[in-house]
Amino acid sequence: MKKIKGYLFSTTSLMVAFIILGFSSNPKKEVSEVKQIKWVTIDEAQRLSKKEPRKIFVDVYTSWCGYCKLMDRTTFTDPDVVDYVNQHYYAVKLNAESDKMIKFHGKTLAEGDLANAFDVTGYPTIVLLDEKMKTADAQPGYRKAKAFLKMLKQYKE
Incomplete structure (x- = not known):
């Protein structure tokens, strides 16, 4: 027992x-x-693009924007989006209401001023830059992962 x-x-x-x-x-x-998108600052994107040219997408957002937060939780965490962005783009987040000073094209300005220079009027807005940091397009509004990926692939061509 x-x-x-x-x-x-x-x-x-x-x-x-x-x-x-x-x-x-x-x-x-x-x-x-x-997996996560490798976000860099606009300064880092400029330096990296000189060494290894890539197109750049800038996520222009505000802290109070509900659709910006939704894109962060859904679109920017989608595995297909993460893989594609990390392979083909430099990804930058830009707070449209920030006074944080940054350098862009040799000029020092606030993040919010750069958002204004990109003619951003609504949030979120994706600003697409070419390899030489020239503005190619600005796409306002929330996008689900598939639509966002389609936009990036079309611009890459």
Whole structure:
């Protein structure tokens, strides 16, 4: 009887240990596998583009913009969008209401002033720049992942 109790206790203890180990290792694995867009500053995009020319997309946003936040949660986390952007573009976030000073084309100006220079009037707006940092297009409004990816692919051609 003591042998059976000892056996049951040992078996139960091992099962509990395996279950605990199994649950504790899963969240770490899932978190490390999440892909993200490699966001850079406009200054970094200019430097990187000199070394390895790529087109640039600028996500012009504000802190209060609901659709900007929705794009951050959905469009910009879509695995297909993340992969395509990281391979073919430099991605920049620009706060249209920020006084943070940046350099663009050799001039120092606030992020908000650059948004005005891009003629942004609504949020979110995606400003597309060519490899030489010249404005090619500005696309206002929220876009789901498929529509956003289609826009980037058309511009890349």
